[in-house]
Amino acid sequence: MGYERSCLSDHIRRELARRILDGTLRPGERLVELKIAAEFASSQTPVREALRELESMRLVEASPYKGTRVRDVGPRQTAEAYAVRGALERLAAESAAAAFRGDVRALRATARAIVAAARAGDREGYARHDLEFHRAIATASGNATLLQLWESLAFETRTPLTLTRDDLDWPAVAESHAPIVDALEAGDGALAGRLLEEHARKFIPPPRAEAGTTSRARRASGS
Amino acid sequence: MGYERSCLSDHIRRELARRILDGTLRPGERLVELKIAAEFASSQTPVREALRELESMRLVEASPYKGTRVRDVGPRQTAEAYAVRGALERLAAESAAAAFRGDVRALRATARAIVAAARAGDREGYARHDLEFHRAIATASGNATLLQLWESLAFETRTPLTLTRDDLDWPAVAESHAPIVDALEAGDGALAGRLLEEHARKFIPPPRAEAGTTSRARRASGS
DNA sequence: TTGACTTCGATTATCGATAATATACGATTC
């Protein structure tokens, strides 16, 4: 799936994506085309293309003649993304169980690294290993379409980890990876899928204060 | 979700997307930038942007200096997309049940229209109503992230319907929408979700001839 | 003082032209 593009616009896109994901570029920050062009010693055109691709990667948002800025993902969007990611990983696990059978060593090592990072309070390490863990499962599904959609959620699902989230019992969350590995090793994709979906649910920030009245309809704007 | 972009590049993008989805532009067909620019009486730049957006919409594929062509979705990618769509709709149904309670009339009408089209052998109508049905559920989830990813699968999951697919018992498939409506009306999102996932599975074309050796791992290039 | 209108600076959207690259075709060599 990964084309090895050597264009200037791809270089710029990758670099900007890196900065957005690692926080160098803050949410809401404006991305001025000519400024970026000057930095990369290029013209405006490749920058524009890079920005447009970042837009469809959901990393930035743009409106015509107004400009482009780093997307600010609120708690609601984070919740949405985690729910979607959970559904994707559930599907992935079901297909991936076969691929892992007999060799979950790498995955188990990653799971251990997550726990270690959580205990050490190493959030950066936690985020990195966690991403690796979940990406490995998405990859092992053998479903390139799934993987691409999964990757497009990286922004929403990664940022909150980097930021402060003290309402979570990190070591406990970390330990919930091990049963997933067990299920995959046993070839029980369905179980692994359920565990993954449940795992993702833990990250959904607002516990929905509206308890009891679940019959409230939520509207959504049609296309 | 839908920004009302009035740029030239957006106009071109929309028009090209329409042509690809309705089959005017065939899979594998080449999209030459200057030719398109001439047709729209524009310069190359807006066309390029449009093509890049189409690429991230998975409608076309491009390689540097080689050009852009309409993506040819094989049976494998169709299968992948249906599996993913099923997973997304399962999640959507779980959240959407509350939104529908008390008013599934529109949805039921759509379901009936699907059955009618299937019986009449009206494939175009079937595709249109079916898309409407599933989109309604994705929309009702209230999860904008989900909806966007769902929309990005429109190409893979719509094309095969327009094309010849005589291996399916269309009326039977059409009738499987009704139980989904029932479940949503009853507020049983979990059931509706399971039914939707099962429904999507019916469209996965190849029954995987490679029976027995399901343990082959498939590699995928990391980012 | 306030409100609408105008002007100006900044930035985006688009243009026309040029450089870079790939593919196809023909010349040259063995």
Add this chain to the structure above:
DNA sequence: GAATCGTATATTATCGATAATCGAAGTCAA
């Protein structure tokens, strides 16, 4: 005659400049 290499052509990638638009600051009248 076949293979290799250069060349021509078509197309993409990028450039520098211009037109279009937005937002803010300033202006004028009531």
